[in-house]
Amino acid sequence: MHGIEDEGGPAQAMALEVAMVSHSYGQKKALDAVSFSLPAGSFTVLLGLNGAGKTTLFSLVSHLYDTRHGSIRVFGRDIRREPGEALRRLGIVFQARTLDLDLSVGQNLAYHAALHGIGRRDAMVRIKDLLAQVDMADRLHDKARDLSGGQMRRVEIVRALLHRPSLLLLDEATVGLDIRSRSDILAAIRVLVKQTGLSVFWATHLIDEVDQADDVVILDKGRVLVAGAVADMVRQSGARDIGGAFTGLTSGALHSGLSVVTAAAIEGSGDLAARCEVDATAPLVGAAR
Numbered sequence: 001m002h003g004i005e006d007e008g009g010p011a012q013a014m015a016l017e018v019a020m021v022s023h024s025y026g027q028k029k030a031l032d033a034v035s036f037s038l039p040a041g042s043f044t045v046l047l048g049l050n051g052a053g054k055t056t057l058f059s060l061v062s063h064l065y066d067t068r069h070g071s072i073r074v075f076g077r078d079i080r081r082e083p084g085e086a087l088r089r090l091g092i093v094f095q096a097r098t099l100d101l102d103l104s105v106g107q108n109l110a111y112h113a114a115l116h117g118i119g120r121r122d123a124m125v126r127i128k129d130l131l132a133q134v135d136m137a138d139r140l141h142d143k144a145r146d147l148s149g150g151q152m153r154r155v156e157i158v159r160a161l162l163h164r165p166s167l168l169l170l171d172e173a174t175v176g177l178d179i180r181s182r183s184d185i186l187a188a189i190r191v192l193v194k195q196t197g198l199s200v201f202w203a204t205h206l207i208d209e210v211d212q213a214d215d216v217v218i219l220d221k222g223r224v225l226v227a228g229a230v231a232d233m234v235r236q237s238g239a240r241d242i243g244g245a246f247t248g249l250t251s252g253a254l255h256s257g258l259s260v261v262t263a264a265a266i267e268g269s270g271d272l273a274a275r276c277e278v279d280a281t282a283p284l285v286g287a288a289r
């Protein structure tokens with residue numbers, strides 16, 4: 001099991017429970033009565049277009065914003081009542097790049113470990129171990145500015161895991177990367193989930209980052225359209241695969257406004273056929289389980 005020992009008590013609970021969470025920026029409602037939960041040890045994709053509310057949701061889960069409406073629990077720990085306990089269990093990779101380019105990979109990571117109160121020797125063991133897990137063992141002494149975008153992302157993932165969280169949030173972690181780097185990072189995270197029991201919440205607007213074995217939460221204009229196992233969603237849609245399921249949900253797509261873009265469309269062709277649209281009027285699948 002990755003992270004804090006979670007046996008007993010409230011820690012036996014779901015990795016993340018979001019209940020009736022709403023958030024507004026002035027008059028603008030960014031999240032509207034959002035409810036869902038993530039099972040421990042699962043890889044769950046948070047799928048939604050730009051502006052759907054993904055970053056707002058992550059900002060609330062990570063306690064950057066106060067949760068005024070609804071409740072959020074990380075492994076049973078309420079983010080408002082027990083923020084320290086909840087945040088100890090949480091690692092976050094933000095959308096924006098956050099490494100200090102003038103420091104080496106090791107220095108970036110050691111600095112972060114020190115902020116978490118991890119002793120130098122222990123920190124170096126963890127750093128080397130985690131760098132090896134993301135295939136970056138030989139880059140410890142390299143300056144961050146000499147890394148590719150994908151390699152920087154890997155270092156940021158290592159940094160988010162240094163304090164051994166049980167739940168890792170990644171906000172559009174593959175934005176700006178080429179297809180190869182994107183799939184490599186996604187694969188590395190999936191391996192971590194399988195090998196360590198880490199729970200992952202992966203925000204994206206790219207439908208091809210969703211796998212049949214994943215769970216998914218689809219957010220559209222601040223509301224949850226679908227929350228549950230991708231396999232259930234595909235089965236209930238009657239489609240052969242995920243793309244088909246999403247496409248199959250497009251019958252009333254004009255009502256929706258949610259269109260989920262594939263990497264192929266992003267990578268260059270601009271092929272509109274590569275866009276899948278999800279129908280907000282279609283039956284919800286396993287919502288807010």
Ligand SMILES: Nc1ncnc2c1ncn2[C@@H]1O[C@H](COP(=O)(O)OP(=O)(O)OP(=O)(O)O)[C@@H](O)[C@H]1O
Nearest residue numbers: 025028029030048049050051052053054055056057
């Ligand atoms: N600081 C802010 N002030 C006002 N409105 C905001 C602010 N931050 C976000 N919003 C609005 O809230 C809604 C949700 O935004 P949010 O950034 O959470 O979505 P997102 O799904 O993360 O999008 P992206 O993928 O572009 O980051 C959008 O309509 C956005 O314009």
